[in-house]
Amino acid sequence: SQTIHQWPATLVQPVGSPLSLECTVEGTSNPNLYWYRQAAGRGLQLLFYSVGIGQISSEVPQNLSASRPQDRQFILSSKKLLLSDSGFYLCAWRTRGQNYGYTFGSGTRLTVV
Amino acid sequence: GDSVTQMEGPVTLSEEAFLTINCTYTATGYPSLFWYVQYPGEGLQLLLKATKADDKGSNKGFEATYRKETTSFHLEKGSVQVSDSAVYFCAPLYNTDKLIFGTGTRLQVFP
Numbered sequence: 001s002q003t004i005h006q007w008p009a010t011l012v013q014p015v016g017s018p019l020s021l022e023c024t025v026e027g028t029s030n031p032n033l034y035w036y037r038q039a040a041g042r043g044l045q046l047l048f049y050s051v052g053i054g055q056i057s058s059e060v061p062q063n064l065s066a067s068r069p070q071d072r073q074f075i076l077s078s079k080k081l082l083l084s085d086s087g088f089y090l091c092a093w094r095t096r097g098q099n100y101g102y103t104f105g106s107g108t109r110l111t112v113v
Numbered sequence: 114g115d116s117v118t119q120m121e122g123p124v125t126l127s128e129e130a131f132l133t134i135n136c137t138y139t140a141t142g143y144p145s146l147f148w149y150v151q152y153p154g155e156g157l158q159l160l161l162k163a164t165k166a167d168d169k170g171s172n173k174g175f176e177a178t179y180r181k182e183t184t185s186f187h188l189e190k191g192s193v194q195v196s197d198s199a200v201y202f203c204a205p206l207y208n209t210d211k212l213i214f215g216t217g218t219r220l221q222v223f224p
Contacts, residue, residue, distance in 0.1 A: 006156075032210060043216035044157075044202065051210075090156055101147045101204070102212055104156040 002027035006091045006105030013112055019064075019078040021108050023091030026072065031093040033074040034102065035066055038088040050074060086112045115141050115207050119215035122200075126193055126222050134188040134218045136177075136203030144205035146170075146179055146186040147212065151200045160188075160201070193222045 006023045013019060025031055035047045046059045048066035056066050063082060067075045074091060088109050092102040120135040138144060145164045149157040161170030166181035175190045186203060203215040 034211075036214075044214040046211060049211060092157075101145075101149075101159050101162055101206065102157075104149075104158070107156045109154075 002103065004091065004093055004103055004105045006108060008108055009106065010109045011111070013081050013110065015083055015112055016080045019076070019081050019085070019110070021076040021089055021091075021110075023074045023076075023105055024072055025074075025093045028072070028093070028095065030071060031095060033068060034092040034094075035074065035076050036090040036092065038090065038107075040087070044090070048076070081112045083112050086110055115139050115144075115205070115209070115213050117203055117205055117213050117215045119201075119203050119218050122217070122219035124218060124220045126220070128195055128222055128224050129192045130222075132188070132190040132193045132197075132220065134201055134203075134220070136186045136188065136215060138184050138186065138203075138205040138213075140181075140184045142207055143181075144207045146177070147204045147206065148175070148177055148186070148188050149202040149204060149214075151202065151217070153199070157202065193220070195222045195224055198222045 003026045034049045036044045038044050050056050050068045064078050088107050090107045091105040094100050094102045117138045147162045148160040150160045151157045161172040163170040163179035166179055168179045170177050177186050177188045198221050200217045200219050202217045204212045206212050
């Protein structure tokens with residue numbers, strides 16, 4: 001069966017520290033992968049998406065970056081966190097085709113202090 | 114550009130009340146339509162979907178009908194429960210291969 005793993009579940013980091021969030025998918029190959037952020041009391045903002053290894057599209061300019069070193073691995077990074085980076089980060093994957101929606105990971109709650 | 118509009122929340126209801134959460138999308142192309150639910154502290158789960166006009170998606174007592182003439186996909190449930198308290202997101206999928214999420218509607222159900 002297909003599953004998606006996202007970790008850590010919670011993270012508290014000081015301003016200026018680096019960040020690395022990891023997401024892996026099992027049971028499928030060549031998925032589309034997505035990173036979303038949900039700020040407190042707000043909707044979902046698409047940050048990055050990837051249609052293949054090494055292919056990253058950025059939706060919003062920011063101090064975050066993403067990488068896809070393997071087919072089923074998607075990493076969200078930052079060299080120096082800002083207070084405004086706090087939020088709930090969600091990884092998702094989908095199978096290509098109009099009938100398929102996303103499957104989301106359980107999310108990482110990041111608090112920058 | 115492509116967008117979706119959901120009714121503002123929170124929606125506050127008593128148990129067993131009827132629920133409607135409105136959702137309209139821009140009529141660019143012919144998107145598939147999804148409703149997702151987010152329970153407190155969790156990620157999003159697919160609730161239901163519809164992929165063509167007049168399709169009705171249903172799950173856990175929730176229903177939504179793809180109305181192409183009004184570009185709407187309103188979520189309904191005949192009798193809500195306390196356990197339905199969550200945030201609900203409407204999301205069309207256009208040919209861009211990216212889901213466009215609404216701002217979400219928080220539902221609070223009281224006993």
